[in-house]
Amino acid sequence: MADPILKVEDLMKSFGGVVATDQFFFDIQQGEFHAIIGPNGAGKTTLVAQISGMLKPDSGRILFDGQDITGLSAAERSHLGLARSFQITSVFRHFSARQNVALSIQARQGHSFRFWKPAARDSSLTEPAMKILSDLGLANRANVLADNLSHGEKRQLEIAMALATDPKLLLLDEPTAGMGAEDSARIREFLGGLKGKYSMLLIEHDMDTVFSLADRVTVLVYGRGIATGTPEEVRGNAEVRAAYLGEDDAAHA
Amino acid sequence: MSTLLVLEQTLNGIQFGVFLFLISAGLTLVLGIMNVVNLAHGALFMMGAYFASTFVAWTGSFFIAFLLIIPSSVILGIVIEMLTLRPLYLRDHMDQVLATFGLILFFNEGVKLVWGVDPQPMPTPELFTGNVEIFPDAPYPVFRLFIIGVGLLVAAVIYFLIARTKVGMLIRAGASNTQMIRAMGVNIRFLNTFVFGLGAFFAGLAGLMAAPIISVESGMGDEMLILAFVVIVIGGIGSVRGALVASVIIGVFEVVGRSMLPIAMQQIFPLEIAQTVGPALASMLIYILMAGVLFFKPQGLFPARTG
Amino acid sequence: MELTRLKGWLLAIGFVVLVAVPPAVTAMDETFYITLISRIMIFAIAALSLDLILGFGGMISFGHAAYLGLGSYAVGILAFHEITNGWLQLFVAIGGSAVVALIIGAICLRTSGIYFIMITLAMTQLLFFIGISLETYGGDDGLPTDRSEFAAFIDLGNEWILFYLILGFLVLCMYISWRLINSRFGMVIRGCHENEARMQAIGFPTYRYKLLAFVISGSMCGIAGFLLANLTEFVTPEFMHWFRSGEIMIMVLVGGMGTLFGPVVGAFAFLMFEEIISGFTENWPVIFGPLLVLLVLFAKQGVWGLLPKSKAGDG
Numbered sequence: 001m002a003d004p005i006l007k008v009e010d011l012m013k014s015f016g017g018v019v020a021t022d023q024f025f026f027d028i029q030q031g032e033f034h035a036i037i038g039p040n041g042a043g044k045t046t047l048v049a050q051i052s053g054m055l056k057p058d059s060g061r062i063l064f065d066g067q068d069i070t071g072l073s074a075a076e077r078s079h080l081g082l083a084r085s086f087q088i089t090s091v092f093r094h095f096s097a098r099q100n101v102a103l104s105i106q107a108r109q110g111h112s113f114r115f116w117k118p119a120a121r122d123s124s125l126t127e128p129a130m131k132i133l134s135d136l137g138l139a140n141r142a143n144v145l146a147d148n149l150s151h152g153e154k155r156q157l158e159i160a161m162a163l164a165t166d167p168k169l170l171l172l173d174e175p176t177a178g179m180g181a182e183d184s185a186r187i188r189e190f191l192g193g194l195k196g197k198y199s200m201l202l203i204e205h206d207m208d209t210v211f212s213l214a215d216r217v218t219v220l221v222y223g224r225g226i227a228t229g230t231p232e233e234v235r236g237n238a239e240v241r242a243a244y245l246g247e248d249d250a251a252h253a
Numbered sequence: 254m255s256t257l258l259v260l261e262q263t264l265n266g267i268q269f270g271v272f273l274f275l276i277s278a279g280l281t282l283v284l285g286i287m288n289v290v291n292l293a294h295g296a297l298f299m300m301g302a303y304f305a306s307t308f309v310a311w312t313g314s315f316f317i318a319f320l321l322i323i324p325s326s327v328i329l330g331i332v333i334e335m336l337t338l339r340p341l342y343l344r345d346h347m348d349q350v351l352a353t354f355g356l357i358l359f360f361n362e363g364v365k366l367v368w369g370v371d372p373q374p375m376p377t378p379e380l381f382t383g384n385v386e387i388f389p390d391a392p393y394p395v396f397r398l399f400i401i402g403v404g405l406l407v408a409a410v411i412y413f414l415i416a417r418t419k420v421g422m423l424i425r426a427g428a429s430n431t432q433m434i435r436a437m438g439v440n441i442r443f444l445n446t447f448v449f450g451l452g453a454f455f456a457g458l459a460g461l462m463a464a465p466i467i468s469v470e471s472g473m474g475d476e477m478l479i480l481a482f483v484v485i486v487i488g489g490i491g492s493v494r495g496a497l498v499a500s501v502i503i504g505v506f507e508v509v510g511r512s513m514l515p516i517a518m519q520q521i522f523p524l525e526i527a528q529t530v531g532p533a534l535a536s537m538l539i540y541i542l543m544a545g546v547l548f549f550k551p552q553g554l555f556p557a558r559t560g
Numbered sequence: 561m562e563l564t565r566l567k568g569w570l571l572a573i574g575f576v577v578l579v580a581v582p583p584a585v586t587a588m589d590e591t592f593y594i595t596l597i598s599r600i601m602i603f604a605i606a607a608l609s610l611d612l613i614l615g616f617g618g619m620i621s622f623g624h625a626a627y628l629g630l631g632s633y634a635v636g637i638l639a640f641h642e643i644t645n646g647w648l649q650l651f652v653a654i655g656g657s658a659v660v661a662l663i664i665g666a667i668c669l670r671t672s673g674i675y676f677i678m679i680t681l682a683m684t685q686l687l688f689f690i691g692i693s694l695e696t697y698g699g700d701d702g703l704p705t706d707r708s709e710f711a712a713f714i715d716l717g718n719e720w721i722l723f724y725l726i727l728g729f730l731v732l733c734m735y736i737s738w739r740l741i742n743s744r745f746g747m748v749i750r751g752c753h754e755n756e757a758r759m760q761a762i763g764f765p766t767y768r769y770k771l772l773a774f775v776i777s778g779s780m781c782g783i784a785g786f787l788l789a790n791l792t793e794f795v796t797p798e799f800m801h802w803f804r805s806g807e808i809m810i811m812v813l814v815g816g817m818g819t820l821f822g823p824v825v826g827a828f829a830f831l832m833f834e835e836i837i838s839g840f841t842e843n844w845p846v847i848f849g850p851l852l853v854l855l856v857l858f859a860k861q862g863v864w865g866l867l868p869k870s871k872a873g874d875g
Binding site for chain 3: 284288290336337340341346347348350351352354355356357358359360361362363365366475476479482483485486490528529532533535536537540543544547548551
């Protein structure tokens with residue numbers, strides 16, 4: 001069997017005595033759609049930061065496609081094929097939608113120490129950027145400044161930028177954050193379309209999205225993975241119900 | 254003789270370091286808690302010196318001048334905070350830099366209009382005019398010792414304030430995590446103004462203490478401000494303890510380095526080289542030190558921010 | 561960055577007016593203006609170079625006067641040793657500024673935010689003090705210097721020729737900057753300004769791009785220093801005082817940050833204002849200081865920034 005696309009071994013991270021990630025193990029198989037859920041403060045954000053390379057773990061290893069990437073920077077991980085989208089929309093507001101995507105393509109094409117030719121007229125950037133925008137149904141918004149896009153469009157652009165780096169693994173940090181039900185459904189449908197084409201790690205709050213899309217789910221509580229399994233297995237897990245779903249039910253009651 | 258000179262210069266260095274501490278203690282809190290760049294802090298130091306000179310001229314008493322410095326520097330600080338900085342807290346640092354740079358231009362020129370271009374007279378208070386022989390045959394001015402004493406007293410007061418009082422607890426929390434303070438529902442506006450006023454008072458106090466020994470004139474705070482920045486970078490933004498340690502280190506390096514390095518270099522290099530390179534190297538010393546600290550500890554010696 | 565038609569016309573008119581300055585003011589017998597406008601154009605280059613990293617790159621460098629000083633000392637010190645070849649001096653001015661910018665940038669860019677501002681400020685002060693302690697080269701009294709010598713037909717002793725040389729450099733620097741910020745490299749720099757973490761996440765090792773931008777900016781400011789020494793025939797540590805850094809920054813703000821022509825407009829506005837108001841009172845900073853505060857509070861876009869923008873972006 002092939003190496004898992006991502007393997008996390010015994011990851012530890014604490015901030016001044018507060019343990020945020022605690023002996024965390026998990027893996028994502030090639031082509032798998034894996035979701036991580038957990039209540040607020042479970043350490044999801046810290047985990048994403050460590051996997052994407054924004055934060056150094058105290059100990060433990062992260063393997064990407066069989067290679068130890070624990071010591072690599074975020075940029076180096078991106079070049080290996082690990083792409084992420086952000087929970088808080090972080091598109092480049094003063095660039096057009098096309099420029100946003102073109103920037104990602106520029107990154108994957110190697111160094112950018114090119115000082116003379118206008119990037120906006122470089123067809124090796126603009127054409128693939130337009131293609132990705134068309135695929136997402138954003139072609140007619142290509143020249144609009146990202147700042148002027150709707151919230152849903154910004155979230156889509158956010159994912160488009162991650163896709164444009166030609167990733168092997170997509171790390172999606174709460175792609176439906178701050179969205180209404182209608183927009184959430186649209187993103188869910190869109191993610192469903194990506195399923196199978198990319199290995200994906202979804203960090204999510206929205207249960208509908210997680211349980212309808214994920215192959216496997218890992219539940220994170222106080223920095224520890226308390227359960228991993230198919231959506232049905234996780235739903236049935238008593239510890240999970242106590243720690244998380246129970247709370248969720250109570251909140252809905 | 255040489256050892257004595259070193260000892261005397263070291264004492265001078267500590268005394269200079271105490272000045273730096275008075276100026277940088279308030280500034281490091283302002284930077285750390287409010288996350289605001291304030292270039293006008295040196296101007297508060299200068300205004301303290303001008304006020305002191307004026308109050309002594311009026312009353313003839315250093316002590317009364319001290320009592321008057323408290324309200325005058327605090328009020329000046331609070332007015333500055335309310336008029337220029339408060340609207341800029343949520344803006345980017347560039348705006349804060351330029352606005353407070355505007356304040357420096359105003360104050361540096363304003364004192365010339367009010368007090369004239371000549372340096373202001375400021376006698377050493379009579380109580381402290383003499384010398385003492387700390388080391389045999391080396392008289393040392395009492396006033397300089399007094400400055401060191403005041404500095405240590407201030408350090409103790411700040412320590413007490415921060416470690417033992419409720420407002421101190423908020424300051425500590427604010428220096429490490431501003432968001433948390435906001436989340437706790439503390440009146441951040443009041444805390445900001447309080448910290449700024451406190452910083453202004455220490456800067457004014459430094460001005461009072463400096464007035465008898467350095468020239469009270471326009472622009473006297475500019476160089477001090479840069480040195481305070483060096484102190485804060487080395488000590489770590491928001492850390493009063495860092496400011497104290499770094500102030501003394503910088504004070505000693507600056508004073509001892511400037512006086513001793515050219516002499517020391519003459520022992521090793523030809524006179525001509527020593528005379529050219531020596532002073533240049535001496536003036537670089539503290540900045541090299543700063544670069545070194547940054548290289549190994551980018552957050553300073555005593556980082557206050559944890560995350 | 562595309563220009564609106566209005567801005568294109570304003571630029572063309574501005575250029576024609578500048579070209580016409582020497583004959584016009586000579587005809588009016590006001591040759592003093594040749595020197596004033598020369599000086600303004602030099603600071604326009606300095607402000608433009610700062611804007612590359614400040615307005616486009618988001619790096620708040622409070623140390624740009626360092627390179628102004630380095631460029632001018634390249635002229636002064638070489639001339640002191642009777643090396644007056646202009647090309648060589650220019651090369652040293654640019655190269656020296658680049659090397660120092662590389663060192664300062666390498667240290668400062670390890671930090672960000674308030675640290676970055678304070679350290680760039682402190683590093684400039686370091687150069688200022690070195691200048692003062694260089695007794696051989698005049699110390700804090702400064703050093704009179706001769707103008708650079710180029711081939712015979714570029715005789716800088718002639719004020720007209722010096723003026724057109726400076727104008728030529730200004731146009732060249734504007735053109736280079738324009739190419740630069742629209743290139744792939746420029747996109748990376750502007751991206752870093754907006755969201756550095758995001759740039760890293762899509763695969764840019766941002767440090768090296770920012771460092772190179774810092775070096776390019778410093779080198780360009782070194783050219784301004786080279787020209788300044790030629791104009792004033794004098795070099796002094798005052799060129800490196802942090803107040804100069806502040807003034808260059810004000811020019812960028814007044815003209816409009818993150819625009820190519822704003823810094824040029826800002827240099828004109830600031831130095832003309834200084835020229836006029838200092839004719840009324842030598843205490844003009846008393847007025848200018850509060851004015852600057854008001855400007856920051858209420859008119860942040862700057863003069864050029866107030867003009868209508870092109871649809872595609874921040875032209």
